[in-house]
Amino acid sequence: MEILIALVLGAIVGYFLKLGEKGKNVNGKLQQLGVIFLLFSMGVSIGADKDIIKNLPSIGLKSFLFAVGTIGVSIVLIYILSEKFMPKENQLHKEKNLNLDEETIVENANELLNEACGEDK
Amino acid sequence: MTYIIIVSILIGMGCGYFVFPPEIISSMDKVASISLFALIFLVGIDVGGNKKIFKDLKKVGLKVLLIPFGGIVGSLVGGLLVGFLFNMAINESLAIGSGFGWYSISGIMLKEMGGDTLGAIAFLTNVFREILTVILIPILAKKLNGYTAIAPAGATSMDTTLPLIAKATNPEIAVVSFINGVILSSLVPVLVTFFYNLG
Numbered sequence: 001m002e003i004l005i006a007l008v009l010g011a012i013v014g015y016f017l018k019l020g021e022k023g024k025n026v027n028g029k030l031q032q033l034g035v036i037f038l039l040f041s042m043g044v045s046i047g048a049d050k051d052i053i054k055n056l057p058s059i060g061l062k063s064f065l066f067a068v069g070t071i072g073v074s075i076v077l078i079y080i081l082s083e084k085f086m087p088k089e090n091q092l093h094k095e096k097n098l099n100l101d102e103e104t105i106v107e108n109a110n111e112l113l114n115e116a117c118g119e120d121k
Numbered sequence: 122m123t124y125i126i127i128v129s130i131l132i133g134m135g136c137g138y139f140v141f142p143p144e145i146i147s148s149m150d151k152v153a154s155i156s157l158f159a160l161i162f163l164v165g166i167d168v169g170g171n172k173k174i175f176k177d178l179k180k181v182g183l184k185v186l187l188i189p190f191g192g193i194v195g196s197l198v199g200g201l202l203v204g205f206l207f208n209m210a211i212n213e214s215l216a217i218g219s220g221f222g223w224y225s226i227s228g229i230m231l232k233e234m235g236g237d238t239l240g241a242i243a244f245l246t247n248v249f250r251e252i253l254t255v256i257l258i259p260i261l262a263k264k265l266n267g268y269t270a271i272a273p274a275g276a277t278s279m280d281t282t283l284p285l286i287a288k289a290t291n292p293e294i295a296v297v298s299f300i301n302g303v304i305l306s307s308l309v310p311v312l313v314t315f316f317y318n319l320g
Binding site (some may be wrong): 010011024060108 | 125126129130131132133134135136137138139141143146149150152153156157158159160161162163164165166167168169170171172177180184185187188190191192194195196198199200202203206207214217218221222225226228229230232233237238240241242244245246247248249250253254257261265266268269271272273275283284287292293295296299310311314
């Protein structure tokens with residue numbers, strides 16, 4: 001639960017700090033470093049744990065099915081919800097009756113894509 | 122980055138299996154706990170700085186929240202079902218489900234809270250999820266609809282898999298995809314902690 005304190009503190013700082021592009025990049029790089037170190041150390045624990053190494057095939061199977069299950073139910077739910085409630089694609093802004101022309105949307109999306117470039121989960 | 126991640130975990134496994142004595146491993150675990158707090162703090166900064174999402178939401182309408190809603194409920198229910206299959210504790214299967222495809226975070230968090238095996242399952246689940254997502258996006262966009270192409274991506278629909286979704290659908294769906302990713306990513310640390318601690 002203490003982890004949540006770190007998250008909330010970070011969110012408060014992030015809300016007031018107003019990081020620019022550069023700051024966001026630095027933050028992203030620091031996160032990558034942290035992730036790499038933590039995954040390395042997770043690898044170390046796993047490697048040192050002879051039980052896990054022995055059970056790796058069954059862990060792999062479980063993980064694969066978890067991936068299939070979470071994806072599968074998400075697909076079914078989102079498909080049903082979108083067919084029932086969402087406007088047809090390309091009609092989003094028309095339904096909202098916004099004066100949002102095609103160009104702004106494309107611009108917006110390009111901006112998003114630029115931001116996302118080089119980022120990784 | 123994906124390669125770096127896989128390589129660093131493999132090198133780690135090699136070190137743990139062949140090289141490192143137990144003392145190093147236990148002190149490394151302590152450093153890892155502290156780094157995890159620092160990492161989550163940095164993730165929090167991203168979450169708090171995401172003010173643009175409210176503008177985006179206004180633009181496309183609150184209805185789009187149905188997409189992240191479906192993704193959250195779907196991942197949790199899916200995790201629960203698979204957990205039943207293997208007789209796993211409910212809190213563990215829900216916590217694995219709430220990784221939403223973000224493999225670097227949920228695996229690390231669950232290793233810290235629930236031990237090596239649970240961490241390994243959470244990590245691998247989300248690695249598989251990303252691989253399947255890359256395969257499924259174009260198929261779902263073509264056979265079902267654009268919104269459904271966002272479904273498998275989960276938290277990654279704002280960065281890693283956003284270019285794929287944008288390519289398979291259209292700019293409007295890309296905006297929805299981004300919103301979906303921001304919401305799910307922000308919830309990963311919260312829900313993983315919450316559900317694990319239910320048990």
